[in-house]
Amino acid sequence: MMISCKKAVIICDKAQYKEASLWERMKLNYHLLLCKTCANHSKNNVKLTSLCNQARLSILSDEEKKKMKELFTKVE
Amino acid sequence: METNNLNPDKWVDLYADYLFNYAVTRVSDAEIAKDLVQDTFIAGLKSAKKFKGDAAERTWLIAILKRKVIDHYRKINSKKGKAEVRMSYSSQTDAEGDWIEERIADPNSNFENDTLENEELGLAIQNCISKLPKKQAQVFTMKTIEGMETEDICNTLGINASNLWVMIHRARTGLMNCLNQNWF
Structure with a gap:
């Protein structure tokens, strides 16, 4: 039942994207109860997820960037 | 003092997302x-000769973009015609009274600050992402901002799922450290 910290943090990351299974989450929660370091990391990780959602980040698609680059060569 | 040079070839890869976030907010x-x-990029290319090298490339580009945003608002405003002069305090016609006391800012509201903060937050995150190793930044962006499926990312980049999660983990840890001073 007790998993290593290395495994715990990866499950924690998966959980940020809702990709951890129920069994994984159970193992993670058990680990977090006993491991202060991972519990702290997990808290910050959750915070990072909420910051990213809050910021509503957006990026340009690769296609749009490619178009921009093509335009560049015309200007130069 | 160290002087900065311009590398227009790398602009799109290095700054497009940062500038885009700045503009979109x-x-x-x-x-x-x-x-x-x-x-902005085109204007930058055209006036590259005028770049004195005393600012970082990105700062210089942001300065150009700022002008572009202002120009944009000027343009749409001139289309609307002259500004309308409103004599009433309130633009809501169904407001009960028309008293200026009703229009003052609610001191308990932090709505205004929220948008301001989110804007800064977006740029702070984007800035931290740009400091990550390239591969990590790429995986993190695909997963978090573009919201791609794990499997699709693995196929595109030719890596396996455990590689992906290790990179995500490093990227997230890097971001936490980078954002730590101001946002945690």
């Missing part, structure tokens, strides 16, 4: 923001 329209970024 100011004009709230992705299409317009994209055009503004493009105009």
